[in-house]
Amino acid sequence: MAIANTSTADGPPVLSVGVPRRRFNTGLDVRIAARANDFTTFTSGLAPSHLQANLIVLPSRYASDFRDLCARNPVPCPLLAESYVPGDFSRLKSRLHTVPSGAKIAADLDLRSDCPRYNVYVDSKFTKDGVFNIQSYWTSDHIAFLIGCSYSFESALCNAALPPRHFVMDRNVSMYRTNIPLNPAGVFTGATYVVSMRPYKKADIPKIRAITRGYLATHGECLAWGWDALERLGIADIDTPQWGDAPLTLDRRPLSEMMGDDDHVPVFWGCGVTPQEAVMNAGLEGTVMGHAPGHMLVLDCLEEAILV
Amino acid sequence: MAIANTSTADGPPVLSVGVPRRRFNTGLDVRIAARANDFTTFTSGLAPSHLQANLIVLPSRYASDFRDLCARNPVPCPLLAESYVPGDFSRLKSRLHTVPSGAKIAADLDLRSDCPRYNVYVDSKFTKDGVFNIQSYWTSDHIAFLIGCSYSFESALCNAALPPRHFVMDRNVSMYRTNIPLNPAGVFTGATYVVSMRPYKKADIPKIRAITRGYLATHGECLAWGWDALERLGIADIDTPQWGDAPLTLDRRPLSEMMGDDDHVPVFWGCGVTPQEAVMNAGLEGTVMGHAPGHMLVLDCLEEAILV
Numbered sequence: 001m002a003i004a005n006t007s008t009a010d011g012p013p014v015l016s017v018g019v020p021r022r023r024f025n026t027g028l029d030v031r032i033a034a035r036a037n038d039f040t041t042f043t044s045g046l047a048p049s050h051l052q053a054n055l056i057v058l059p060s061r062y063a064s065d066f067r068d069l070c071a072r073n074p075v076p077c078p079l080l081a082e083s084y085v086p087g088d089f090s091r092l093k094s095r096l097h098t099v100p101s102g103a104k105i106a107a108d109l110d111l112r113s114d115c116p117r118y119n120v121y122v123d124s125k126f127t128k129d130g131v132f133n134i135q136s137y138w139t140s141d142h143i144a145f146l147i148g149c150s151y152s153f154e155s156a157l158c159n160a161a162l163p164p165r166h167f168v169m170d171r172n173v174s175m176y177r178t179n180i181p182l183n184p185a186g187v188f189t190g191a192t193y194v195v196s197m198r199p200y201k202k203a204d205i206p207k208i209r210a211i212t213r214g215y216l217a218t219h220g221e222c223l224a225w226g227w228d229a230l231e232r233l234g235i236a237d238i239d240t241p242q243w244g245d246a247p248l249t250l251d252r253r254p255l256s257e258m259m260g261d262d263d264h265v266p267v268f269w270g271c272g273v274t275p276q277e278a279v280m281n282a283g284l285e286g287t288v289m290g291h292a293p294g295h296m297l298v299l300d301c302l303e304e305a306i307l308v
Numbered sequence: 309m310a311i312a313n314t315s316t317a318d319g320p321p322v323l324s325v326g327v328p329r330r331r332f333n334t335g336l337d338v339r340i341a342a343r344a345n346d347f348t349t350f351t352s353g354l355a356p357s358h359l360q361a362n363l364i365v366l367p368s369r370y371a372s373d374f375r376d377l378c379a380r381n382p383v384p385c386p387l388l389a390e391s392y393v394p395g396d397f398s399r400l401k402s403r404l405h406t407v408p409s410g411a412k413i414a415a416d417l418d419l420r421s422d423c424p425r426y427n428v429y430v431d432s433k434f435t436k437d438g439v440f441n442i443q444s445y446w447t448s449d450h451i452a453f454l455i456g457c458s459y460s461f462e463s464a465l466c467n468a469a470l471p472p473r474h475f476v477m478d479r480n481v482s483m484y485r486t487n488i489p490l491n492p493a494g495v496f497t498g499a500t501y502v503v504s505m506r507p508y509k510k511a512d513i514p515k516i517r518a519i520t521r522g523y524l525a526t527h528g529e530c531l532a533w534g535w536d537a538l539e540r541l542g543i544a545d546i547d548t549p550q551w552g553d554a555p556l557t558l559d560r561r562p563l564s565e566m567m568g569d570d571d572h573v574p575v576f577w578g579c580g581v582t583p584q585e586a587v588m589n590a591g592l593e594g595t596v597m598g599h600a601p602g603h604m605l606v607l608d609c610l611e612e613a614i615l616v
Contacts, residue, residue: 068521068524068529071382071524072382072383072524074379074380074382075380075491180488180489181488181531181532181540183383183531183578184529184530184531184532185521185529186517186521209494213376213493213494216376216379216380221376221492221493222492223489223491223492224489224492232489270491
């Protein structure tokens with residue numbers, strides 16, 4: 001493989017940072033490479049300006065509850081699209097007003113293999129970590145849901161000369177569990193928001209809120225910011241994210257060394273890993289699948305198409 | 309007045325409970341009575357099956373931020389409609405997919421006088437409590453927003469032989485501040501959910517969740533339940549709601565005496581007083597107006613029209 005990824009199918013990716021990433025021009029290019037297991041790492045910054053999505057695949061009996069969960073929690077769970085019919089892994093039904101055609105969101109699609117990596121949950125227990133595809137788990141009763149991803153506003157931040165630090169350093173974004181409750185829906189109770197974090201200068205936060213607020217369908221605008229937000233969100237240790245890579249300063253020190261510094265302020269957005277956490281809390285029966293955090297489905301649709 | 313309401317325009321309503329309430333057949337009947345200051349008390353159970361709404365009136369420069377606040381927080385802030393144009397107090401623009409015509413939501417309308425009572429905030433400070441109308445505060449720059457109200461699923465609960473207790477006892481519903489943060493939007497930062505509470509038997513909660521979940525536009529389904537929810541929501545004292553009447557047992561004892569009892573379990577829904585709290589936290593300049601909690605705008609539209 002051309003990328004520096006020493007992980008195996010059984011373990012989480014272990015990345016050699018600083019190695020240049022492969023370049024892809026379109027979402028389809030990324031999907032075809034992922035389908036062939038020729039690209040298996042995180043997708044931030046790939047195929048710039050193409051929308052990226054979180055994936056969650058559920059037994060059909062939970063679909064209605066899940067749609068309500070999304071409707072009641074649009075910041076962490078913004079629903080973009082779902083399987084056209086149960087069992088369908090190649091055609092989408094759009095849930096975006098701005099892009100009403102599922103085929104315009106992604107055509108030439110295999111939801112079972114087009115994310116670089118997947119997680120698998122059986123009876124709400126985390127069972128498989130970071131596998132390359134989910135063909136052997138997929139059944140005609142499964143429905144896939146695509147949820148917006150905050151990677152989708154990173155091009156806009158880059159264009160405003162405010163590139164996210166994990167993007168600059170070629171690392172996975174840092175993701176954290178919080179204590180902010182999701183509004184429950186049917187079987188989905190007891191779950192909390194998962195957030196992604198990007199450090200910025202305090203003085204830039206108004207600009208960052210303004211840039212990302214147009215991306216309602218992909219977790220914008222931010223939901224909390226400032227060093228004091230850690231306590232409000234119930235994040236005990238900024239250096240120990242539950243998913244993704246630990247956040248670093250540009251000279252590779254732990255971000256916690258900057259605590260209280262206005263030049264390195266954590267800024268938080270809703271995160272599409274939230275539905276996977278909701279599944280773990282819901283005691284669902286059967287097999288549930290999702291993308292591995294940071295290893296998204298890259299779409300045909302451009303980010304600007306979802307701007308409101 | 310036919311109702312037992314000893315309050316004045318300067319103070320909150322003081323109600324003699326147990327006196328039969330006046331009967332109204334339609335939303336318009338209630339609005340005409342409120343317009344004439346001939347009905348000035350809380351509206352739960354009035355004109356059964358007619359949709360009720362929370363009102364918030366803002367200077368136009370905050371309208372865009374407020375729409376985003378609603379989009380990002382649909383459980384406590386479900387937007388039903390707004391002024392057709394700035395300054396318009398008699399015509400609505402619908403924000404409901406199921407009832408796209410503002411005139412079908414309410415015609416023959418004067419938003420300045422058709423709630424039984426109003427609160428007024430100047431420069432984000434609570435200034436006037438429970439006034440009968442807001443004609444002297446309204447300007448051509450004001451935009452009114454109608455937010456769904458949980459009274460709108462009370463008919464459905466009554467029809468299922470699960471009438472809310474405040475309804476049976478002819479009291480105002482109990483409303484509480486919580487520590488659950490709203491997703492911020494523009495100027496609206498730092499606010500938290502307000503919730504309404506209705507006690508029920510623990511065994512009935514699944515049925516209650518199922519009945520109210522169709523009312524996505526009016527705070528359904530519930531967002532928390534159980535005696536342990538008090539701590540999760542940050543409610544220190546169930547007997548001291550911040551708005552409405554204190555909750556009682558059917559034999560008129562404080563609800564706290566039932567703490568831990570499965571026959572008297574608090575169940576919480578999002579509450580449309582939330583935007584008024586958001587205003588207080590946002591440091592808005594100028595004059596903001598809202599309905600007095602529990603004293604809603606009653607609409608022409610029927611509750612069943614919004615079911616999803």
